[in-house]
Amino acid sequence: MTKHAAPRQAAASPTPAQATGARGAPVAPASNFLRAIIAEDNRSGKYGGRVVTRFPPEPNGYLHYGHAKSIILNFGLAAENGGRCHLRFDDTNPVKEDVEFEDSIAESVRWLGFDWGPHRYHASDYYDRLCTFAEWFIGAGLAYVDSQTAEEVRASRGTLTAPGTASPYRDRPVAENLDLFRRMRAGEFPDGAHVLRLRIDMASPNVNMRDPAIYRIRHASHHRTGSKWCIYPLYDYTHCISDALEHITHSICTLEFQDHRPLYDWVIEKLADGGQLARPLPQQYEFARLNLSYVVLSKRRLIQLVANRHVDGWDDPRMPTLVGARRRGFTPEGFRLFAERIGVSKADSWIDMSILEDCMREDLNARAQRRIAVLDPLKLVIDNFPADHAEDCLAPNHPQQPEQGRRVLPLTRELWIERDDYAEVPPKGYFRLSPGAEVRLRYGYVIRCTGADKDADGNVVAVHCTYDPSTRSGTPGAEARKVKGNVHWLSSGNAIEAEVRLYDRLFAVPFPGARNPWGQRDGDPEGAAPARAEVVAGDLVEEADAAEPVERDYLDDLNADSKRTIRAYVEPALAAAAAEDRFQFERHGYFVADLKDHGPGRPVFNRTVTLKDSWSRRASGT
Ligand code: ATP
Ligand code: MG
Numbered sequence: 001m002t003k004h005a006a007p008r009q010a011a012a013s014p015t016p017a018q019a020t021g022a023r024g025a026p027v028a029p030a031s032n033f034l035r036a037i038i039a040e041d042n043r044s045g046k047y048g049g050r051v052v053t054r055f056p057p058e059p060n061g062y063l064h065y066g067h068a069k070s071i072i073l074n075f076g077l078a079a080e081n082g083g084r085c086h087l088r089f090d091d092t093n094p095v096k097e098d099v100e101f102e103d104s105i106a107e108s109v110r111w112l113g114f115d116w117g118p119h120r121y122h123a124s125d126y127y128d129r130l131c132t133f134a135e136w137f138i139g140a141g142l143a144y145v146d147s148q149t150a151e152e153v154r155a156s157r158g159t160l161t162a163p164g165t166a167s168p169y170r171d172r173p174v175a176e177n178l179d180l181f182r183r184m185r186a187g188e189f190p191d192g193a194h195v196l197r198l199r200i201d202m203a204s205p206n207v208n209m210r211d212p213a214i215y216r217i218r219h220a221s222h223h224r225t226g227s228k229w230c231i232y233p234l235y236d237y238t239h240c241i242s243d244a245l246e247h248i249t250h251s252i253c254t255l256e257f258q259d260h261r262p263l264y265d266w267v268i269e270k271l272a273d274g275g276q277l278a279r280p281l282p283q284q285y286e287f288a289r290l291n292l293s294y295v296v297l298s299k300r301r302l303i304q305l306v307a308n309r310h311v312d313g314w315d316d317p318r319m320p321t322l323v324g325a326r327r328r329g330f331t332p333e334g335f336r337l338f339a340e341r342i343g344v345s346k347a348d349s350w351i352d353m354s355i356l357e358d359c360m361r362e363d364l365n366a367r368a369q370r371r372i373a374v375l376d377p378l379k380l381v382i383d384n385f386p387a388d389h390a391e392d393c394l395a396p397n398h399p400q401q402p403e404q405g406r407r408v409l410p411l412t413r414e415l416w417i418e419r420d421d422y423a424e425v426p427p428k429g430y431f432r433l434s435p436g437a438e439v440r441l442r443y444g445y446v447i448r449c450t451g452a453d454k455d456a457d458g459n460v461v462a463v464h465c466t467y468d469p470s471t472r473s474g475t476p477g478a479e480a481r482k483v484k485g486n487v488h489w490l491s492s493g494n495a496i497e498a499e500v501r502l503y504d505r506l507f508a509v510p511f512p513g514a515r516n517p518w519g520q521r522d523g524d525p526e527g528a529a530p531a532r533a534e535v536v537a538g539d540l541v542e543e544a545d546a547a548e549p550v551e552r553d554y555l556d557d558l559n560a561d562s563k564r565t566i567r568a569y570v571e572p573a574l575a576a577a578a579a580e581d582r583f584q585f586e587r588h589g590y591f592v593a594d595l596k597d598h599g600p601g602r603p604v605f606n607r608t609v610t611l612k613d614s615w616s617r618r619a620s621g622t
Helices: 033-044 065-080 099-111 123-139 150-155 174-185 235-245 255-273 299-307 322-328 332-342 353-367 572-576 615-620
Strands: 052-055 084-089 120-122 143-146 195-198 213-217 231-233 250-254 283-287 369-371 377-382 391-396 406-411 414-418 438-441 446-454 460-468 485-487 496-503 563-570 582-585 589-593 604-610
Touching: 033 065, 033 250, 033 283, 052 065, 052 250, 065 084, 065 099, 065 250, 065 322, 065 332, 084 099, 084 123, 099 322, 120 123, 123 143, 123 174, 123 195, 123 213, 123 231, 123 235, 123 255, 143 174, 174 213, 213 235, 235 250, 235 255, 250 255, 255 283, 322 604, 332 353, 353 582, 353 589, 353 604, 353 615, 496 572, 582 604
Parallel strands: 052 084, 084 120, 250 283, 369 582, 377 460, 438 485, 496 604
Antiparallel strands: 143 195, 195 213, 213 231, 377 414, 391 406, 438 446, 446 460, 496 563, 582 589, 589 604
16 A cells, blocks of 8 residues: 555646546546556457446445545446446445435436436345355355354454464355255344355465355345345355346456455356356456545544534535535536546545545536625725616626626615725735725726725724726726726625525545644555455444544544635525526635525525635645
8 A cells, every 4th residue: 555645745646637628628538547458358359348337335325525436437437438337236234224325325326427227236136146156155065154153253264474264164064054054044043143154265365265254144124125034145245246147347446355356256256167157257446445635535434423413414515425515516527527637546545625626616617607795795885976876787697608698787876895805904915995095896997995984893884985987897998097906796785685604624634533634644544444344254343343543533623614604695696596506706716506495585505615725825834
């Protein structure tokens, strides 16, 4: 495993951006090792030109940004090659899985822009065949029922340096194994009484090959098969067979499964040799999972964030889930651009959050219409502007796309401007309003500030100015008057109030919970620790037990300013925005009408991302 690059280096590291050209035109995607393998297989005719991949989520939680990388990779490779990608729910653990998660997972894959057509499958679709194959393994002398306790199995497994020791049940006669396995299936034994193990090699240097368990007893009802089964197949056994039954060609998974590949091959090779499966068999390939700074991506931690109410649910816009991303206003196209930009490799590294945010900015810049919002309103009075007059100023909906037209912003005597666009004593380099200073009202006139009213406590309550009628934007000679400042505004007579939620990064440091949360991360990247199933032990060791060493409490690194809700003024046109419409609020950032809470008479906008990255300066301490 490689040492992790510091985030600022990671920003520059992997494959160069290739998804879109300067004006968003698609360009040829960069090659990567998986594209090269598939091209070679197509050339050699290994699979007769077929490319069939699969995305195999376990329906025990919501998808996160890391899954997006896997989805885009699997569906993308298939699409590029005229192939197909299956959506397969890997539902081998009856206790933790649910239809609620399945629906959300399918919805998120669709949201990212992918379609599995009729190829929606479940590992549980194969329970009968998996069981038949298990009996075949028993009959071939390649599997046995082990009646040791889970502790005994674990203790005899050996270590990375010492071989395992054989179970006293390893040489049970075939007939006895078959009888016991059938009685396991019939429900004669309690949980944990026996496991079915493959008979491979207790001395193998690869621990996964030391007689892995493939079936365990679990008297639990399954969300799809109900109470039909009380034995359930384990992941490593199920996954490769499911792939083979679906005629998957390229089975792409994350690096932690590298050491499981010999077992993957062993199972399906044996079945093919025995005439149980057709060749050509699928081939497993591993790529580096997404590790992203400023978030956590392990299911266990995401669950904790929700359960302990650090966020407002799974779809909280700060959550790195795909349902959260959607409410945040992130776009599927932005995710695809991101996936292309970070590329795929075989070495673990960290990707800085700014890369994902930049991809969203880039996509939103092209697609979001511009609107005005005043987030921290201060009254501006144009003293020489007629009181009952409204003058239509025209603002382009998109500065680079004139075909999108313009909209009217009525200029009136009283306006809202941003509070920080006025300074009684301007700091050095401040080009906005201060007594005597001139600025342009965006799409309107040049004004000169004449002073401000204050309340009894000395707070500024209104700014006064005069305008110069010869300087209207877009009229001849108007631009002759050079002013450095340009401020946005809304007529106080027709701006509407909106709830605006200013979201920011969920964590305040790049590596939440790390001993050095700002720098190089010690230890394994999150989640790269052991895979979800501890197959040798004969029962599941939950991921929580197998997870990375805790360095500090990652919850201490939550960003206290990750959500601020304000009342703001927005253009009246925004009242008609549909949920999920996205805009650039000029000078502020990209915003989206909230999927859940926005509606007629109740405008609610979420900040997706600011216009510029304010975090890289913090990270580098400049
Ligand atoms: P987690 O590790 O967060 O609990 P998981 O791996 O258990 O997630 P699965 O439902 O098993 O979740 O994942 C489905 C697919 O997504 C798998 O092929 C897995 O390798 C892939 N995947 C999971 N996390 C990432 C990630 N961070 N980057 C890329 N792919 C990922
Ligand atoms: Mg996993």
